[in-house]
Each structure stands twice: as C-alpha cells, then as structure tokens.
Amino acid sequence: MSEKPLNVAVIVGSVREGRVAPVIANWLVRQAERRDDVAIDLIDLVEARLPGELRGHFGGDKPAEVTALRPRLAAADAFVVVVPEYNRGYPGALKTMIDSYHAEWQAKPVGFVCYGGMSSGLRAVEQLRLVFAELHAVTVRDSVAFQSPWTMFDADGNWPADSSGCDAAAKMMLDELVWYARALRDAKTVRPYAS
Known part of the structure; x- marks a missing residue:
C-alpha cells in the first residue's frame, strides 16, 4: 500500500524585478514532479502580495493577504x-x-535551494536556519546551491544548461525532506507537538 504524497510548499523567496528565482523554482518543481511521494504547491511571494511590513499584533488580526495564504x-x-x-x-x-x-x-521540515554570487547563497541559508529553528521548524542538512545562476542558460534560453550535478543535489535534498516530513507527521499523530 503506497503512502499518500506529502504536500510540499515551494516558496519563491524573491520579489525583485528581473529575478531568476522563478526559473530556479520551476526547475525544482520539475524535479519534484518526477517523484510519486510529493505533491507541490508553488507559492510565489510576488503573487501572494503580502504586505511589505508586519501589521497586526502577534496572534491578532492579520491583513487579508496574510490570512489567505495561511491555509496553504x-x-x-x-x-x-x-x-x-x-x-x-x-x-x-x-x-x-x-x-x-x-x-x-x-x-x-524545511529545505533550501539557494543562489548568489561567490557563496552560491549559502550565507542566506545559514541565517534562515536560525530563523526556522526559532519557529520550531526542522531544516534539512543538504541544500541545492547555485553560483551565478544567471550565467547557466544555454544558447536556446534553457536553464540550467547542464543539470547533472544539480539534479542529483535536488534528489538528495528532497529525499531528506521526505524522510523528515514522514517522521514528523507520524510523530505528531502519536503525540501532538508541544510548542
């Protein structure tokens, strides 16, 4: 008997004009769609149109855009x-x-696909690990990191031009994510999480 696929929300974390984040996110979605153990919900912060600042007090009423994203x-x-x-x-x-x-x-669990210049975005991930720990989330060890992804288009505009290494990295990260997601989901059915 096969298990129900896990719901994985892929969050596109950049809102800058000219961003490469959607290209990378769509590549990751294609990687995930090869699997039968995950179902993807792509959440693009540009489309979510969340406020640019926190409004409403902790635990209180939130703007409609924040409330609309909560169920996902x-x-x-x-x-x-x-x-x-x-x-x-x-x-x-x-x-x-x-x-x-x-x-x-x-x-x-939270996994990361990062990108940037020399550090490939890994310094951003290190900071996010601290933030998610404070929110009682569990970050997986292996990330997918791209150095200068804007240079990885082929002559026809396809991205990435060579995907062998990054495909393997995505599989490893998704394998870890699925393991933790199942383990945490199963644990919560036995004992509710106490925050």
Whole structure:
C-alpha cells in the first residue's frame, strides 16, 4: 500500500524585478514532479502580495493577504525555500512572510535551494536556519546551491544548461525532506507537538 504524497510548499523567496528565482523554482518543481511521494504547491511571494511590513499584533488580526495564504502553509507537510543571497543575507520580503506565521511552520521540515554570487547563497541559508529553528521548524542538512545562476542558460534560453550535478543535489535534498516530513507527521499523530 503506497503512502499518500506529502504536500510540499515551494516558496519563491524573491520579489525583485528581473529575478531568476522563478526559473530556479520551476526547475525544482520539475524535479519534484518526477517523484510519486510529493505533491507541490508553488507559492510565489510576488503573487501572494503580502504586505511589505508586519501589521497586526502577534496572534491578532492579520491583513487579508496574510490570512489567505495561511491555509496553504498549514496544509504543507514540508517546505522548500528558493532564496537568493543579497548582501550576505536573504530578502526582507521573505523575512516578513516567515514572521507573519507561526504554528504553520511548527514541527515541519524545511529545505533550501539557494543562489548568489561567490557563496552560491549559502550565507542566506545559514541565517534562515536560525530563523526556522526559532519557529520550531526542522531544516534539512543538504541544500541545492547555485553560483551565478544567471550565467547557466544555454544558447536556446534553457536553464540550467547542464543539470547533472544539480539534479542529483535536488534528489538528495528532497529525499531528506521526505524522510523528515514522514517522521514528523507520524510523530505528531502519536503525540501532538508541544510548542
């Protein structure tokens, strides 16, 4: 008997004009669609149109855009954040989005696909690990990291031009994410998570 696929929310964490994040997120979605153990919900922060700042007090009323996204995050068994590195950190819009929710992250795994210049976005991921730990989420060890992804288009505009290494990295990260998602989901059915 096969298990029901896990709901994985892929969050496109950049809202800048000219961003490469959607290209990378769509590549990841194609990787995930090869699997029968996950179902993907692609959440693009541009489309979500969340406020640029936190409004409403903790636990109180939130703007309609925040409330509208809540069921999708709550339904997720796991998350993958597609994140660029900006000046050794991650985008402010992503931080505002993360901080707009609390229980939706708890006792769920988070994986990362990052990109940037020399560090390939890994410094942004290191900071996000601390943020998600504070929200009681569990980050998986292996990430997928792209150095200068804007140079990885082939002559026909396809991305990435050579996908062998990154396909393997995506499989490893998704394997870990699925393992943690199942383990945490099973644990929560036995004993509710105490935050």
